[in-house]
Amino acid sequence: MDKTIKIQVRRYLPEKQPDPFWQEYEVPLEPKWGVLDALIYIKDHLDGSLSYRWSCHMGVCGSCGMMVNGEPALTCATFLEEYQPGPIRIEPLANFKVLRDLIIDTDDFMGKLKSVKPWLITDEKRDITDGENRQTPAELKAFKQYTLCINCMLCYSACPVVGLNEDFVGPAAIALAQRYNYDNRDSGNAARHDTLLAHGGAFDCTLIGECSRACPKHVDPTGAIQRYKADGAMEYWKRLIWPKAATAPKNDGIVKQID
Amino acid sequence: MSSSRNNDPFWWSFFGAGGVFSSFFIPIHVLLLGIALPLAWWTVEPETLLELVRHPLARIYLFMLISLTLFHAAHRIRFTLHDLLLAKQIDTPAAYLCYTGAIVGTVVTLVTVWTL
Amino acid sequence: MDTETAPTYKRFRPSAYHPSMALTWWMKKPSYLLYILRELTAVFVAAYAIILLLTVRALSQGGEAWDTWLATLQRPGMILFHGFILAFAVYHSLTWFTLAPTALVVRIKDKVLPASALIAVHVAAWVGCSAFIAWVLLSA
Secondary structure, rough: OOOOEEEEEOOOOOOOOOOOEEEEEEEEOOOOHHHHHHEEEEEHOOOOOOOOOOOOOEEEOOEEEEEHHHHHHEHHEHHHHHHOOOEEEOOOOOOOOOOOEEEEEOOOHHHHHHHHHOOOOOOOOOHHHHHOOOOOOOHHHHHHHHHHOOOOHHHHHHHHHHHOOOOOOOOOHHHHHHHOOOOOOOHHHHHHHHHOOOOOOOOHOOOOOOHHHHHHOOOOHHHHHHHHHHHHHHHHHHHHHHHHHHHOOOOOOOOOOOO | OOOOOOOHHHHHHHHHHHHHHHHHHEEEHHHHHHOOOOOOOOOHHHHHHHHHHHHHHHHHHHHHHHHHHHHHHHHHHHHHHHHOOOOOOHHHHHHHHHHHHHHHHHHHHHHHOOOO | OOOOOOOOOOOOOOEEOOOOOOOHHHHHHHHHHHHHHHHHHHHHHHHHHHHHHHHHHHHHOOOHHHHHHHHHHHOOOHHHHHHHHHHHHHHHHHHHHHHHHHHHOOOOOOEOHHHHEEEEHHHHHHHHHHHHHHHHHHHH
């Protein structure tokens, strides 16, 4: 081992010790090693009890998000060399419940994601013989950016509103709601308005902009939320002034039966 | 998530309108009426100024500017109190306090510009 | 919020800790501090709305009331306070214009107007509005 770097890990082993604690490891400073490689090295060679999530090691699965020196980051895309001389402090993603070491409880996020119905909702009956549901490049462009979300939850860690207000549905969920709202094949806006206009919806956001700075895929949840506020406020006034003209809620889009 | 009625979009609309108005028009008023006039960089007879603000368009403008700015600020202050004090339970009283302040300010402004 | 992934499942989840945010959270990053400063502009902008209202009131009462109000505005403390108000009001304007493109998408034919152009339009309109108000007041 020529050069090394110190890694401090926020650990939590509830069956051994009730409180979280810091543990320091020394790992080789290999060129092109990501922080994730350092954690894998620790688990393989130094301490098999360390727990963390990862899968693809190439920035698309969204599993390896952690706080690196206080900033949310995908550890596979964050390189040791950038943190010389160290030490590097690694913590579980902020604003989440922690189950063990670097593993956070994703249930709350999954529930919030589901509450905005991020799937195609349509009353249109289509037969297999109708073929593909074609879209023009312009129609695709209207929402494509929002499809790039990998559910890594970095934006939830970056957003102070998520930390201050546990009801807030959060940046990624709203961006994914907009991914369907702006899809011309979808007609589920009304169902999503019900969540996004309610308490905990888009209007809890105070436009800090940290979500877009943290996003590794440049989804820009800030823009998605702001654009929703404009559309949502319009819908609110419509429902207030002339309820009949407001978009009537349709089905919830869950396919009950496929022939 | 609670399903009770959420009026935040209502207040947000006024917050937005007030933000536009105040960002475009407040700084020049501060500079001219709050700094230049008291320091006598510029002098004007109060009668001339009164005549100016009595113009119907000036009355409407002043009412919109003051009232919407108050609604804009009320909304922001409400959320900032929540952010700084980390106290969710103060949000409802803070909302009542801030929006009531803006409504009272609006009524006073209306009476003032009406009876100029 | 419940999910369907067995919320009562405990075997490998004996407990969890939930770190809470510190009262000083907004001091931890420059961007958080700038955000809080942006939000605090509301206090100064609201203060000015009230001062403007008092100015209009003093004008309508005329004579002595106006002289008293002008004397109040001429106090060094009041001038200093207006300096602060002006700084925060300008910060409010600039942050408002730079954030406007997040909500506003302007399409000209098929092209979306870039954020920088939208900000430039806002700043130009701001200069125009200010010049108009200054012209109305100064030429009175």
